Amino acid sequence: MKMAVFALAVTLLPAAAQEIKMPASLDALAAKADEAVTVTMDKSMLQLAARFLNDKEGGERDVRNLVAGLDSIYVRNFVFKQEGAYSMTDVDAVRDQLKGPTWGRLVGVRSKSGENVDVYFKDGGNGTLGGVVVLAAEPKELTVVNIIGKLDPERLADLGGEFGIPHLEKSETHREPR
Numbered sequence: 241m242k243m244a245v246f247a248l249a250v251t252l253l254p255a256a257a258q259e260i261k262m263p264a265s266l267d268a269l270a271a272k273a274d275e276a277v278t279v280t281m282d283k284s285m286l287q288l289a290a291r292f293l294n295d296k297e298g299g300e301r302d303v304r305n306l307v308a309g310l311d312s313i314y315v316r317n318f319v320f321k322q323e324g325a326y327s328m329t330d331v332d333a334v335r336d337q338l339k340g341p342t343w344g345r346l347v348g349v350r351s352k353s354g355e356n357v358d359v360y361f362k363d364g365g366n367g368t369l370g371g372v373v374v375l376a377a378e379p380k381e382l383t384v385v386n387i388i389g390k391l392d393p394e395r396l397a398d399l400g401g402e403f404g405i406p407h408l409e410k411s412e413t414h415r416e417p418r
């Protein structure tokens with residue numbers, strides 16, 4: 241019996257470890273911020289929100305289809321009057337969770353002005369994207385976006401401007417004629 245419980249725990253552990261938890265220290269930053277945006281949507285909330293999107297119009301239809309494959313969206317955005325209102329340990333509490341085998345850092349930008357951006361992708365298996373985390377730390381602003389679920393990278397920018405997610409720029413792929 242103990243062996244069966246142990247085997248079950250071992251098989252469930254990777255699934256639980258793949259979810260990113262928003263540290264309580266992030267939510268505590270809301271009291272220090274001039275502006276705070278908090279979005280917490282699990283699958284049932286996403287399905288409810290998708291009902292309000294028009295499935296006949298192009299942009300809203302695309303977002304509705306994209307949301308159908310998502311499990312959760314968590315956004316935390318804080319704007320402060322002065323620098324130093326938050327600590328990098330707040331950011332590191334999220335970053336440390338992204339060191340597992342299913343997560344990989346795709347983009348890492350560091351600037352002398354203190355603007356740091358990291359983008360992590362979660363391997364969904366079979367060449368699919370299972371999630372994305374964006375950490376944007378500026379001297380007076382901190383943004384954490386965590387999206388979990390089946391994602392089409394081509395459609396990811398469609399979520400920009402929805403559910404508190406900042407607008408994302410789509411880049412056009414230039415292809416040479418054959």
